[in-house]
Amino acid sequence: MTEPILVIDHLKVDFQTDEGTVHAVDDVSLSLAPGEVLAIVGESGSGKSVTAMSLLGLNRGPNARFTGTAMYKGTELLSASNDDLRKIRGAEIAMIFQDPMTSLNPVQRIGDQIAEQILAHEKLSKAQVRDRVVELMERVGIPRAAERARSYPHEFSGGMRQRVMIALALSCSPNVLIADEPTTALDVTIQAQILERIKDLKEETGTAIILVTHDLGVVADIADRIAVMYGGRIVEQGTVDEIFYDPQHPYTWGLLGSITRVDRPRGERLPSIAGLPPSLLDPPAGCHFRARCPHEFPKCLEVPPLEDRGCGHADRCWLTVEEKRAKREVRPGEIGLANKEEVAPV
Amino acid sequence: MSADVTTPAAAEPTARGRKALLEVEHVTQWFPVKSGIVIDRTVANVHAVDDVSFTLTEGETLGLVGESGCGKTTLSRTVLKLLNPTTGTLRFDGRDITKANRRGMRPVRREMQMVFQDPFASLNPRKRVGQILQTPLKQRGVAKDQLQKDAADLLDRVGLRREHVNRFPHEFSGGQRQRIGIARALAMQPKLIVLDEPVSALDVSIQAQIINLLEELQDGLGLTYLFVAHDLSVVRHVSDRIAVMYLGKIMELSPAEELYDKPIHPYTQALLSAIPVPDPRENRARERIVVSGEPPNPINPPPGCVFNTRCPRATDVCRTVIPPLTEYANGHQAACHHPLNVTAEEIATSIRSDASPKLAGDVVPDLVPAGVTAGS
Amino acid sequence: MGRFIVRRIIGMILVMFAVSILTFLIFQVIPNGDPAVRMAGKNSTPTQIAAIRDTWHFNDPIYEQYVYTMKQVFTGSLISYSDQTNVWQEIKKGLPRTFALGIGAAIIWMVLGVSLGLYSAVRSGGFSDRLLTVLALIGVSMPVFWVGALMSYYLGYKFGWFPNGGYTEIAQGGFGQWIYHLILPWTALAILFVGVYSRILRSNILDTINDDYVRTARAKGISERQVLIRHVLRNSLIPIITLWGLDFGLVIGGGAVLTESVFNLQGVGQYFAEAIGRLDVPPVLEVTILGAFFIVLLNTVVDIVYALLDPRIRLGS
Numbered sequence A: 001m002t003e004p005i006l007v008i009d010h011l012k013v014d015f016q017t018d019e020g021t022v023h024a025v026d027d028v029s030l031s032l033a034p035g036e037v038l039a040i041v042g043e044s045g046s047g048k049s050v051t052a053m054s055l056l057g058l059n060r061g062p063n064a065r066f067t068g069t070a071m072y073k074g075t076e077l078l079s080a081s082n083d084d085l086r087k088i089r090g091a092e093i094a095m096i097f098q099d100p101m102t103s104l105n106p107v108q109r110i111g112d113q114i115a116e117q118i119l120a121h122e123k124l125s126k127a128q129v130r131d132r133v134v135e136l137m138e139r140v141g142i143p144r145a146a147e148r149a150r151s152y153p154h155e156f157s158g159g160m161r162q163r164v165m166i167a168l169a170l171s172c173s174p175n176v177l178i179a180d181e182p183t184t185a186l187d188v189t190i191q192a193q194i195l196e197r198i199k200d201l202k203e204e205t206g207t208a209i210i211l212v213t214h215d216l217g218v219v220a221d222i223a224d225r226i227a228v229m230y231g232g233r234i235v236e237q238g239t240v241d242e243i244f245y246d247p248q249h250p251y252t253w254g255l256l257g258s259i260t261r262v263d264r265p266r267g268e269r270l271p272s273i274a275g276l277p278p279s280l281l282d283p284p285a286g287c288h289f290r291a292r293c294p295h296e297f298p299k300c301l302e303v304p305p306l307e308d309r310g311c312g313h314a315d316r317c318w319l320t321v322e323e324k325r326a327k328r329e330v331r332p333g334e335i336g337l338a339n340k341e342e343v344a345p346v
Numbered sequence B: 001m002s003a004d005v006t007t008p009a010a011a012e013p014t015a016r017g018r019k020a021l022l023e024v025e026h027v028t029q030w031f032p033v034k035s036g037i038v039i040d041r042t043v044a045n046v047h048a049v050d051d052v053s054f055t056l057t058e059g060e061t062l063g064l065v066g067e068s069g070c071g072k073t074t075l076s077r078t079v080l081k082l083l084n085p086t087t088g089t090l091r092f093d094g095r096d097i098t099k100a101n102r103r104g105m106r107p108v109r110r111e112m113q114m115v116f117q118d119p120f121a122s123l124n125p126r127k128r129v130g131q132i133l134q135t136p137l138k139q140r141g142v143a144k145d146q147l148q149k150d151a152a153d154l155l156d157r158v159g160l161r162r163e164h165v166n167r168f169p170h171e172f173s174g175g176q177r178q179r180i181g182i183a184r185a186l187a188m189q190p191k192l193i194v195l196d197e198p199v200s201a202l203d204v205s206i207q208a209q210i211i212n213l214l215e216e217l218q219d220g221l222g223l224t225y226l227f228v229a230h231d232l233s234v235v236r237h238v239s240d241r242i243a244v245m246y247l248g249k250i251m252e253l254s255p256a257e258e259l260y261d262k263p264i265h266p267y268t269q270a271l272l273s274a275i276p277v278p279d280p281r282e283n284r285a286r287e288r289i290v291v292s293g294e295p296p297n298p299i300n301p302p303p304g305c306v307f308n309t310r311c312p313r314a315t316d317v318c319r320t321v322i323p324p325l326t327e328y329a330n331g332h333q334a335a336c337h338h339p340l341n342v343t344a345e346e347i348a349t350s351i352r353s354d355a356s357p358k359l360a361g362d363v364v365p366d367l368v369p370a371g372v373t374a375g376s
Numbered sequence C: 001m002g003r004f005i006v007r008r009i010i011g012m013i014l015v016m017f018a019v020s021i022l023t024f025l026i027f028q029v030i031p032n033g034d035p036a037v038r039m040a041g042k043n044s045t046p047t048q049i050a051a052i053r054d055t056w057h058f059n060d061p062i063y064e065q066y067v068y069t070m071k072q073v074f075t076g077s078l079i080s081y082s083d084q085t086n087v088w089q090e091i092k093k094g095l096p097r098t099f100a101l102g103i104g105a106a107i108i109w110m111v112l113g114v115s116l117g118l119y120s121a122v123r124s125g126g127f128s129d130r131l132l133t134v135l136a137l138i139g140v141s142m143p144v145f146w147v148g149a150l151m152s153y154y155l156g157y158k159f160g161w162f163p164n165g166g167y168t169e170i171a172q173g174g175f176g177q178w179i180y181h182l183i184l185p186w187t188a189l190a191i192l193f194v195g196v197y198s199r200i201l202r203s204n205i206l207d208t209i210n211d212d213y214v215r216t217a218r219a220k221g222i223s224e225r226q227v228l229i230r231h232v233l234r235n236s237l238i239p240i241i242t243l244w245g246l247d248f249g250l251v252i253g254g255g256a257v258l259t260e261s262v263f264n265l266q267g268v269g270q271y272f273a274e275a276i277g278r279l280d281v282p283p284v285l286e287v288t289i290l291g292a293f294f295i296v297l298l299n300t301v302v303d304i305v306y307a308l309l310d311p312r313i314r315l316g317s
């Protein structure tokens, strides 16, 4: 394996709020190799965005506390000064945000917003910047780019704004791209095109990508490795095939089970995971999934470790491998389990 | 599933005979493009919604899908009269509301609510969740001492914690905020809820919960939904019928299951094929037909069929004649000159739908596109 | 845009019409309002009063009086009842003074309000922020005439650092003297607004700073200062600038009455105040109409500027 470009070790993020401390991220360790696509999937509020934003220090503030480390090319990101981070932001590590509708300044022209990013890191003439902006916009598939660069965000539909966000992120050819739900607001034909573009980018430049998403279709399409988050923790981590065909954690089973598919007949009710995500203010003792887990037993009152079952496939569950195999078979007809040939350890 | 043995699901597709709740007839929404320094002149129009007709019957769910910018949001806002239609007629509960002014709309307004595409921008950031929910409750005339309890009940109902009433929207994650949006709509006890991409921001297990919740609410309260989404797999689950939109026009309108088994319009097929399969191996093995190109500029839509610039089956007639909405069996309508998945007999027994655009040509669909190898 | 302006002009005419009628009627109904009695003086005979009534058209039906008076207003020939001077000439004398006061104070309160608002937003929660909050609260709650009187008494009369009221034209005393005479009135008038503006800007900034596009800007790797100025401040200033226009309109349109009187600036406001004291209808009427004109005018300008600053706003729709 190549040397990882980014290594997150025991990241913990707490926010002080009126009601108490929110333990948004609780002991997350991840590594990212150059050219790799690492998908972070998980429930709404499980801490995916907080993890992603912590890397660039975008959620720093008086009420936020970060512990652990995140090493990028010899720089420790969590403790880096704002000035050091600034040189990395946009140029080395770029980010695409969840919500294209509000992520662009409403009173600034699209072209100017992209130009600002370029000029933050490179000294170019006005004409050079203009050409680059148009080229970038064309590259992400915005028609009539030269003309559209003079538009304001409200004149674009959601899909077009996300393209602008991608153009922004690409503008300084970053080494790491953090994409927080980049295709959530897009329809499928455009999503397919944008995923193709992200893949191209990865091939051409070797950019490593952290893809935060909840769309397992997208994950299956583009990711190399998957980290499943639940209640601020990573509950399972492994390659795409390991997660899809040999899922170890009951939450992952639930997640895979609740996928809707257009190529399968429609069922009665959608299978969903009952219950609510845990309160991060006062997280339950032991396994965070305990309250919703159908297989919970007394041992689960202790925090399960993220245990590596070999070759990087790790999960946080007290059930033994045999127990898991037996238990997950009682839920037939679900994705992943329909293809339940074992994955040979690589 | 063996639905075809007993009563096929398709036999009672549109709940005909039930009362029409919302009738949309030839509705057009153009946004003028203005220019000029002192005096603005309209130099062009964005054809955001272009001659769209459909009927929502009480208690049904109509799914509305289509490409980014095709006019789904504009259409949703227009049918709720948040925008006044440029032309066309809107009837709600039998009442013509096309010309109704603000006061005329007041009694109707309560009965039609919207859940917005954007859970971030649609909630007032300065108000606590309790206040956000109490405003509509008050408008509905809920007693003062009941407000707190009702607001907390609503949170319960949409799967949030009661203790959340005192939080501000920015303290929630995207998914949680959308639940607040749904709770706010429910507070008005509406008949019709227009849901504009309500689950797009949610992760799958929560999507499933919300969709199940929406279905339960529908069964319990007899709600009617217009469900806008870009995710065809989600739409399928909630919808009785599905309308596929492209560049301001309805391309296909079909009973939900049939759309997936038997897409008639080439655009629908392209959409279905673009959906990533949540299965890495199948996904790698599958050859995806990704339609190339971009939707054309709605200021200047192409003549004839609006899909002709991206359609693999397009012929000369597609580039000149606007295809009418042709109605096949089961009320399955499609606006295509060269339909897929239908036989010559089916075309022979098809009829031209009243919902066809007024400017549509008077041509009968033709099975094999002339000059194109019908190989796809 | 064209339609917008036409509509605003129509609106302006309607407002001025309404204001003039209202002022006119008020003076018809208030007790002791009969101008003829006062014009005739203490020891006048009923015949004298009747004669005055006749020459000044006080016996005409009220609407004719109104039309007659308005004609005079717009031809600039309205005459004061109490001292028989031409009202428009008097207003013209006072206008530069009122403008000097209003423009200067507006600049001061904008500059100070924005700087202090920005400062306390950046330091939000800290000691200086809390101190500024208290100061702003004090500033907002002090009545202008009281502040003015205090300043005038201590700084002007007692210590003699500043002139004790009055106004000097630039042509007469030079620029230095002009400013010297205006510093106290400017400050007195600006204090209230500085408090309000710094508070509003502070809360705008704190709202904007959490907006998603500010996060995007940060992720670009531009400096915190650029984020603050180009994105946060620019977007938070838009509502402040429009407010500024409206407040300026109010001050010019008669809002500085007290300040002018306290410092004896002899501007339009003071003229207005004195006319009210004498129950002298013509000056009150004309100043009111003029004030309404300025307020509506500034409103229109503000709307246009707003649309220029925020592309999401479309005029006239």
Ligand SMILES: Nc1ncnc2c1ncn2[C@@H]1O[C@H](COP(=O)(O)OP(=O)(O)OP(=O)(O)O)[C@@H](O)[C@H]1O
Pocket: A015, A016, A017, A022, A024, A042, A043, A044, A045, A046, A047, A048, A049, A050, A051, A059, A098, A214, A280, B171, B172, B173, B174, B175, B176, B201, B203
């Ligand atoms: N600044 C903050 N102050 C307090 N709590 C916060 C803050 N930012 C995030 N949180 C909390 O941290 C938790 C994790 O949030 P995060 O945005 O990472 O979720 P997510 O996994 O990205 O969810 P989604 O899929 O809905 O975007 C949430 O419970 C959220 O309420």
Ligand SMILES: Nc1ncnc2c1ncn2[C@@H]1O[C@H](COP(=O)(O)OP(=O)(O)OP(=O)(O)O)[C@@H](O)[C@H]1O
Pocket: A155, A156, A157, A158, A159, A187, B031, B046, B047, B048, B066, B067, B068, B069, B070, B071, B072, B073, B074, B075, B117, B230, B298
């Ligand atoms: N106020 C407006 N002025 C001018 N054009 C507009 C306006 N609102 C929408 N449009 C245009 O109308 C078309 C339809 O927009 P709409 O927002 O309805 O699309 P949509 O189908 O909801 O897209 P998405 O899936 O991205 O939300 C787009 O081309 C858009 O640019």
Ligand code: SF4
Pocket: B265, B266, B267, B305, B306, B307, B308, B309, B311, B312, B313, B314, B315, B318, B323, B335, B336, B337, B338, B339
């Ligand atoms: S009408 Fe023609 S262009 Fe349009 S979808 Fe059908 S075949 Fe394609």
Ligand SMILES: [Mg+2]
Pocket: A048, A049, A050, A098, A180, B173, B174
């Ligand atoms: Mg997130």
Ligand SMILES: [Mg+2]
Pocket: B072, B073, B074, B117
């Ligand atoms: Mg939309």
